[in-house]
Amino acid sequence: MSRTPSRRTVLHGVTLAGATVIGFDPTARSWAATAQETGAPPAGLARIPRLDGTLVTDDASLTAAADDFGHLVHHRPSAVLRPGSVRDVVTMIRFCNDHRLPVAPRGQGHAAFGQAQTRGGLVIETATLAGIGALDSASTTVTVGAGARWSAVARATLAHGLTPPVFTDYLELSVGGTLSVGGLGGQGHQHGAQVDNVTQLRVVTGAGELVRCSPTHRPDLFHAVLAGLGQCAVIVEATVRLVPAPATVRHYLLTYDDLDTFLEDQRLLVREGRFAYVEGQVSADAGGAFRVYVLEAAAYGPPVGPAPDDTVLLRGLRHDPATVSRTDRTYYDFLDRIAPFVAVLKESGLWAYAHPWLDLMFPGRSAAALAAPLLDALTPDTLGPGGVVLFYPLLRKHFRTPLLRTPDDDVFHLFDFLRTVPPDDAAAVDRALAANRAAYDTVVAAGGTRYPVGGMRLTRDDWRTHFGAAWPALARAKHTYDPNGILTPGQGVF
Numbered sequence: 001m002s003r004t005p006s007r008r009t010v011l012h013g014v015t016l017a018g019a020t021v022i023g024f025d026p027t028a029r030s031w032a033a034t035a036q037e038t039g040a041p042p043a044g045l046a047r048i049p050r051l052d053g054t055l056v057t058d059d060a061s062l063t064a065a066a067d068d069f070g071h072l073v074h075h076r077p078s079a080v081l082r083p084g085s086v087r088d089v090v091t092m093i094r095f096c097n098d099h100r101l102p103v104a105p106r107g108q109g110h111a112a113f114g115q116a117q118t119r120g121g122l123v124i125e126t127a128t129l130a131g132i133g134a135l136d137s138a139s140t141t142v143t144v145g146a147g148a149r150w151s152a153v154a155r156a157t158l159a160h161g162l163t164p165p166v167f168t169d170y171l172e173l174s175v176g177g178t179l180s181v182g183g184l185g186g187q188g189h190q191h192g193a194q195v196d197n198v199t200q201l202r203v204v205t206g207a208g209e210l211v212r213c214s215p216t217h218r219p220d221l222f223h224a225v226l227a228g229l230g231q232c233a234v235i236v237e238a239t240v241r242l243v244p245a246p247a248t249v250r251h252y253l254l255t256y257d258d259l260d261t262f263l264e265d266q267r268l269l270v271r272e273g274r275f276a277y278v279e280g281q282v283s284a285d286a287g288g289a290f291r292v293y294v295l296e297a298a299a300y301g302p303p304v305g306p307a308p309d310d311t312v313l314l315r316g317l318r319h320d321p322a323t324v325s326r327t328d329r330t331y332y333d334f335l336d337r338i339a340p341f342v343a344v345l346k347e348s349g350l351w352a353y354a355h356p357w358l359d360l361m362f363p364g365r366s367a368a369a370l371a372a373p374l375l376d377a378l379t380p381d382t383l384g385p386g387g388v389v390l391f392y393p394l395l396r397k398h399f400r401t402p403l404l405r406t407p408d409d410d411v412f413h414l415f416d417f418l419r420t421v422p423p424d425d426a427a428a429v430d431r432a433l434a435a436n437r438a439a440y441d442t443v444v445a446a447g448g449t450r451y452p453v454g455g456m457r458l459t460r461d462d463w464r465t466h467f468g469a470a471w472p473a474l475a476r477a478k479h480t481y482d483p484n485g486i487l488t489p490g491q492g493v494f
């Protein structure tokens with residue numbers, strides 16, 4: 001990160017690397033800098049507002065902001081804001097709104113297809129807005145900055161015996177990032193998505209208005225922001241529901257050799273609520289066919305549940321009993337269980353591969369029929385080294401956020417191809433993206449939807465179809481709260 005001058009810069013411009021950004025040239029659509037402060041900017045330049053943080057235009061920062069975890073899309077901004085305060089976000093969004101500059105918030109850069117990028121505009125890196133509010137054992141919510149990572153939130157709340165109800169599998173994502181999309185995890189069959197567990201937001205609209213919103217105060221904005229893909233406002237703070245945390249977890253891996261049986265047992269478990277957490281994966285057998293189905297389940301122990309009883313928990317399931325894996329873990333160790341796998345991916349260089357991910361949601365009634373041909377066509381080579389196939393059920397009744405579009409079935413399944421492709425293999429990337437689009441069209445025709453994080457470009461008509469009955473409310477909110485259409489263009493929604 002660039003050097004910051006002081007908590008409150010004394011310049012009217014912003015100091016960086018020995019230069020001062022003194023203004024924005026509306027004609028050239030570029031930022032102007034000089035080697036030293038020269039007083040008022042030359043005629044025709046718009047003065048940069050006073051900031052608590054830093055505004056950077058160096059090549060390294062712009063190059064980094066033009067990339068993400070997907071390594072597929074590269075839209076280079078003209079500047080990056082590292083805010084020292086929420087006021088900086090307000091100030092720069094107002095400035096960009098005045099000059100019709102596009103703005104994209106960026107958390108941990110884990111987007112897979114340029115969703116948090118903007119060509120020629122401003123990227124706001126929210127990582128500096130990572131505060132976590134005061135807590136005690138009686139707390140029912142916690143207020144956190146948009147840039148806080150879920151790992152930090154978990155550690156802070158666990159110190160008081162509390163936890164957010166739902167986590168994504170990877171904890172090093174930002175709160176603002178997952179709440180802009182949805183935030184799915186294996187606890188979702190009991191608690192919905194992360195967006196369903198938010199009680200209040202503080203956001204900056206596209207017009208530069210700092211607003212608190214909730215289900216009862218400015219509800220149109222609240223519901224347009226959660227899972228709203230950054231189209232109406234930038235999240236700067238969220239208040240998240242808390243529940244009592246277990247001390248330990250019993251974690252099971254159950255292997256199946258039949259797709260229908262695997263899915264039927266998954267649906268049985270989420271309907272009964274037998275486990276606190278249910279997910280699943282599909283892997284290749286010795287011949288390279290994706291026909292090994294692993295049901296992943298976890299039971300929470302005291303103080304939120306009884307000591308897990310294998311006989312009770314596994315009764316009636318049709319897995320292969322010879323392959324049962326059972327591990328007792330601390331709760332945080334369970335939440336952070338993929339950290340060693342991520343470390344291996346980073347050490348091996350696979351983290352830097354391209355990630356043309358496919359993320360779909362199937363109606364439960366047609367999950368097997370939709371998945372079978374996709375799995376039959378998959379090979380270890382097309383999934384790529386370190387690639388993963390996720391396949392698990394969720395109960396629709398717990399998913400209440402209007403913009404998180406789910407299939408119209410009481411149980412639906414998240415289905416993910418988390419592919420890896422060498423970044424220089426353009427042909428393989430193109431094939432993966434084409435396959436993603438073909439799969440998406442088939443699934444939508446069958447009543448499925450897309451979880452909008454992966455590698456696929458949708459047209460505006462596609463987005464209208466995706467949001468369905470929620471589209472008119474989102475379009476009204478966009479017109480109201482981002483009237484000049486500057487926010488998060490990388491999604492391509494409007």
